[in-house]
Amino acid sequence: MGNGTTLHEAVAKDDxxxxxEILAARKKDTExxxxxxxxxxxxxxxxxxxxxxxEGLRYYLPAVMMFALNCSHSTDxxxxxxxxxxxxxxxxxxxxxxxxxxxxxxYVKNLNLTQSQIIACYRxxxxxxxxxxEGCK
Numbered sequence: 500m501g502n503g504t505t506l507h508e509a510v511a512k513d514d515x516x517x518x519x520e521i522l523a524a525r526k527k528d529t530e531x532x533x534x535x536x537x538x539x540x541x542x543x544x545x546x547x548x549x550x551x552x553x554e555g556l557r558y559y560l561p562a563v564m565m566f567a568l569n570c571s572h573s574t575d576x577x578x579x580x581x582x583x584x585x586x587x588x589x590x591x592x593x594x595x596x597x598x599x600x601x602x603x604x605x606y607v608k609n610l611n612l613t614q615s616q617i618i619a620c621y622r623x624x625x626x627x628x629x630x631x632x633e634g635c636k
Contacts, residue, residue, distance in 0.1 A: 500558050505525050508555075541562065548579055557612070581627035581631055
């Protein structure tokens, strides 16, 4: 995972916990690979996505995408996963020079995705836009 924001750390930030409590929450995330992130954690905390930094988002994105595709019937994760890829200006970006609208090029650059990963994210976003009925026909 590296130094990026973890799932439980993001939840703690969402809950406005103290710095000590946020650090303790980070220690709950012990998985070394995104494939090991428990589905229950993703289902129980779909809001964590908006509190991730770019490194955390890059780490969790494949797990969230797989979960959204496989468990879309029982959670808000599919819609949140779709919107996290296409926000206007995500909360983590406010005041960082991205302007009033979403800058796709800067977002992709900061996520540090490969061309294949960009294509996978694009296809996922298109699929989820249709599946979540976001105005795509």
